[in-house]
Every structure is written in C-alpha cells, then in structure tokens.
Amino acid sequence: SYVLTQPPSVSVAPGKTARISCGGNNIGSKSLHWYQQKPGQAPVLVVYDDSDRPSGIPERFSGSNSGNTATLTISRVEAGDEADYYCQVWDSSSDHVVFGGGTKLTIL
Amino acid sequence: QVHLVESGGGVVQPGRSLRLSCAASGFTFSSYAMHWVRQAPGKGLEWVAFISYDVNNKYYADSVKGRFTISRDNSENTLYLQMNSLRAEDTAVYFCARRTGRYDAFDIWGRGTLVTVSS
Numbered sequence: 001s002y003v004l005t006q007p008p009s010v011s012v013a014p015g016k017t018a019r020i021s022c023g024g025n026n027i028g029s030k031s032l033h034w035y036q037q038k039p040g041q042a043p044v045l046v047v048y049d050d051s052d053r054p055s056g057i058p059e060r061f062s063g064s065n066s067g068n069t070a071t072l073t074i075s076r077v078e079a080g081d082e083a084d085y086y087c088q089v090w091d092s093s094s095d096h097v098v099f100g101g102g103t104k105l106t107i108l
Numbered sequence: 109q110v111h112l113v114e115s116g117g118g119v120v121q122p123g124r125s126l127r128l129s130c131a132a133s134g135f136t137f138s139s140y141a142m143h144w145v146r147q148a149p150g151k152g153l154e155w156v157a158f159i160s161y162d163v164n165n166k167y168y169a170d171s172v173k174g175r176f177t178i179s180r181d182n183s184e185n186t187l188y189l190q191m192n193s194l195r196a197e198d199t200a201v202y203f204c205a206r207r208t209g210r211y212d213a214f215d216i217w218g219r220g221t222l223v224t225v226s227s
Contacts, residue, residue, distance in 0.1 A: 001170075031211055031212065031213075033211070033213035035153070042203055042217035042220060043214070045208075045214060048215075049211050049213070086152065088153075097212070102152040
C-alpha cells in the first residue's frame with residue numbers, strides 16, 4: 001500500500017518560513033492535499049491539488065509537489081498557525097485515501 | 109451555510125454494533141461523494157470509507173473492510189456508517205467529510221462524534 005511520510009515535528013520562529021515535507025514514491029505524479037488541524041477541531045483544507053488554496057486560506061500558505069517530495073510552505077508564520085498538518089492523496093491503485101502521519105508545527 | 113453534523117457516537121462493548129449518521133445541509137448532498145475519516149485519541153487521521161454520490165462505488169480501509177458499511181440516503185441528505193464487530197482499536201473520533209467536486213480532497217468536515225469501544 002502507498003505510504004506518505006512526514007516529519008513528526010517542525011519548529012519555527014514567528015515571522016519566519018515553515019516548510020513541512022511529505023514524502024512518497026513518485027508523489028509528484030499524484031494530486032496532493034494539505035490539512036491543518038488545531039486541538040479539538042476538525043481538519044481544514046489549506047492546499048489542494050498540490051498548490052491551490054481554497055477560498056479564505058491566506059496566501060501565506062503555498063504548496064509544491066515534484067519527484068518524491070511534496071512541501072507545504074507557510075510564510076511569515078504566526079502564532080495562530082501552530083497546529084498539526086497532514087498531507088493526503090488518493091491512491092488509485094488501491095482505491096484508498098492515504099494520509100501522512102502528521103506534522104506538529106510549533107511556533108517558538 | 110454548508111454544514112455536516114455527525115451523531116450516534118457513544119460507549120459500546122467490544123463485539124457490539126453502532127450506527128453513525130452525518131446530516132448534511134447547505135449544499136446539494138446528492139451531487140457529492142462522501143467519506144468517513146477517524147482519529148484515535150492522540151493519533152493521526154485515518155481514512156475509513158468512501159461512497160460515491162450515486163452509491164455505485166464504495167471503498168473501505170483494510171482495517172474495517174467486512175465489518176463496517178457505508179451508505180447514504182440522498183432523499184434525507186444523510187450519510188451513514190454501520191459499524192459491526194467493534195474492537196477496542198476502533199475507538200476514535202469519527203468525522204464525515206465531503207469530497208471536493210473535482211479533486212480527491214475533503215473540503216467540508218463535520219465536527220466529529222466520539223466512539224469508545226470498551227468493556
């Protein structure tokens with residue numbers, strides 16, 4: 001089965017840029033999505049189809065996907081960005097949704 | 109406003125059954141595929157099941173296949189998850205989520221309902 005690998009944690013100072021990676025075999029050939037989840041809340045879609053943003057998501061959130069790695073980039077990080085972030089794809093070979101293990105973003 | 113509201117969670121003994129519901133409002137429910145996703149306490153997101161807008165396609169995670177059944181009633185704008193032969197490892201918050209119109213992403217989520225499997 002397809003596997004997505006994320007670092008368990010990323011730390012960044014306010015105002016800096018956070019980069020969260022998501023690794024998978026030839027992940028660049030798949031449509032990759034990112035979710036933000038704060039404690040006690042449902043996930044929120046922040047990037048879909050590798051690099052598009054839903055309405056209402058700040059431009060500070062951007063994504064890229066190539067080769068074996070996808071990246072969520074959060075520019076000018078704010079305290080309110082502290083959350084867990086998950087990458088996700090649809091694996092057409094198994095007709096399964098696959099989530100990465102999640103990355104906890106800590107604002108220093 | 110677009111809303112998904114789950115219900116039906118609770119405490120259940122191992123081996124017993126439970127049915128979750130997800131009431132949709134604010135959009136044309138019958139036009140969208142839907143999913144169930146769960147999250148065990150302190151753990152990450154785990155996909156559970158998918159159902160197409162027209163009920164013709166259903167897919168399940170290996171961990172629940174043969175025990176869980178996803179269904180929907182488009183006339184009632186409601187999604188269901190029938191959970192049988194429950195195990196302790198099924199303990200989780202269960203979210204229903206809407207698939208976006210074009211991509212295999214989830215653009216709308218409910219707040220979740222907690223299922224606890226314990227004797």
